[in-house]
Amino acid sequence: MLIIYDLIFLIFVIIYLPVYLFKGKFHRGFLSRLGILPSGLKLNHPIWVHAVSVGEAVAMRGLVEGLRKKYPDKKIVISTVTATGNKIAKAIAQEGDLVTYLPLDFSFIVRRVIDKIKPVVFIIAETEIWPNLINCLYKQNIPVITVNARISDASFKGYLFIRLLIKPILRKVTLFCAQTERDKERLMALGVDEARIKVTGNMKFDALSKKGSGDCRNYLGLNQQDKLLAAGSTHAQEEEVILSVYRELLKNFPNLSLLIAPRHPARAVEIVKLTEKFGFKPQRISLLNSGTGKRVNGQTVFILDTIGELTNYYAASDIVFVGGSLVKTGGHNILEPASLGKPVLFGPYMFNFRDIAELFLKDKAAIRVYNRQELKEKISELLNNPDQILQLALKARELIFKNQGATAKNIELIKTKKAYGD
Numbered sequence: 001m002l003i004i005y006d007l008i009f010l011i012f013v014i015i016y017l018p019v020y021l022f023k024g025k026f027h028r029g030f031l032s033r034l035g036i037l038p039s040g041l042k043l044n045h046p047i048w049v050h051a052v053s054v055g056e057a058v059a060m061r062g063l064v065e066g067l068r069k070k071y072p073d074k075k076i077v078i079s080t081v082t083a084t085g086n087k088i089a090k091a092i093a094q095e096g097d098l099v100t101y102l103p104l105d106f107s108f109i110v111r112r113v114i115d116k117i118k119p120v121v122f123i124i125a126e127t128e129i130w131p132n133l134i135n136c137l138y139k140q141n142i143p144v145i146t147v148n149a150r151i152s153d154a155s156f157k158g159y160l161f162i163r164l165l166i167k168p169i170l171r172k173v174t175l176f177c178a179q180t181e182r183d184k185e186r187l188m189a190l191g192v193d194e195a196r197i198k199v200t201g202n203m204k205f206d207a208l209s210k211k212g213s214g215d216c217r218n219y220l221g222l223n224q225q226d227k228l229l230a231a232g233s234t235h236a237q238e239e240e241v242i243l244s245v246y247r248e249l250l251k252n253f254p255n256l257s258l259l260i261a262p263r264h265p266a267r268a269v270e271i272v273k274l275t276e277k278f279g280f281k282p283q284r285i286s287l288l289n290s291g292t293g294k295r296v297n298g299q300t301v302f303i304l305d306t307i308g309e310l311t312n313y314y315a316a317s318d319i320v321f322v323g324g325s326l327v328k329t330g331g332h333n334i335l336e337p338a339s340l341g342k343p344v345l346f347g348p349y350m351f352n353f354r355d356i357a358e359l360f361l362k363d364k365a366a367i368r369v370y371n372r373q374e375l376k377e378k379i380s381e382l383l384n385n386p387d388q389i390l391q392l393a394l395k396a397r398e399l400i401f402k403n404q405g406a407t408a409k410n411i412e413l414i415k416t417k418k419a420y421g422d
Helices: 002-022 054-070 083-092 107-117 131-139 153-161 163-170 181-189 238-249 265-277 285-289 310-316 335-339 351-362 372-384 386-402 406-416
Strands: 047-050 076-080 098-101 121-125 144-149 175-178 197-199 227-234 256-262 281-284 300-303 319-322 344-346
Touching: 047 054, 054 076, 054 083, 054 121, 054 144, 054 406, 076 083, 083 098, 107 131, 131 144, 131 163, 144 406, 153 163, 153 181, 153 351, 175 181, 175 406, 181 197, 227 238, 227 310, 238 256, 238 265, 238 372, 256 265, 256 310, 265 281, 265 300, 281 285, 285 300, 310 335, 319 372, 335 386, 344 372, 351 386, 372 386
Parallel strands: 047 076, 047 121, 076 098, 121 144, 144 175, 175 197, 227 256, 227 319, 256 300, 281 300, 319 344
Antiparallel strands: none
């Protein structure tokens, strides 16, 4: 069976290699994907935590901190797949820990990496299935625990199609800590024993900063009476809708400013051109902060083209629209702006965060819009009704508080697996 997995993965690598080269994803850390780790590692049977990208890495911060308290003598290995996730991992790591990239899922590579790291447990965020890695860990009696486990609609359909292939692998996972009952049911449908699934909630409710820097308003040259609409994590085609809505809103709200934070900052140049097409003056935040930009109110549209500052600009805003939801991308995390007390709007396509979106809509803690006209109308309502903004903020914070605690539950369940010889 491992030979089959190796062949399948080899075919995938060959097909994807040109894309990988085109996107410039070869970097110094790529050697670790080939199983080449720093020499002289002295990890002494560490805890290995894997988070594929930024969102998962942020959610795992609290888990890593909790594990440090439970097992202060243990070093931590944190692996990611993306460079941005790697950056977050380095911020979480302490002296003596190892931050690396997940090895490519060839049996001979993962075997070598496991032999070098010798973890006491492998903890993976959400639900990634790496057959050779999981199989090699299982053979060495190293517990594999999935936390924040979820099965999206698209993933579930795909997994059902290859159920006979992945079922033996899923059965080698020691424990699944699922986000919801729906995720538990889907895992069971894929062949996981119910006894190995616990519903503990979503760790992303625990991974919120709870505060941000309002000083960003000064960077933007905004006065106390000015209002700021932040459109975060936007995608192509959404910015055009947002700029169109903003142009209409200015007729009744001349003190309203707009900040667009594209999901991929590299698209900033594209958004600059689009902003000019709508007759506005684009201002890239990277230039503004370096002193080469000009702080202008009125017809200026701010474009956040830097990484790691979105939370601060959410904190500085008055209303937030979370992107990836007016187009069929699946939406992005609404918890961050909601936790900062901001009224949150999003579009109809939130299938990547469906459970969170449904909770917010049920408690009337956020607003869903279906098109350009509704987006304009709902923003107008909020600007004309400060009490509605306050109510949304209060309901959102109450909902977030009610759903916290998944991280602590997961840590206790990890402990019960006696992965550390307790």
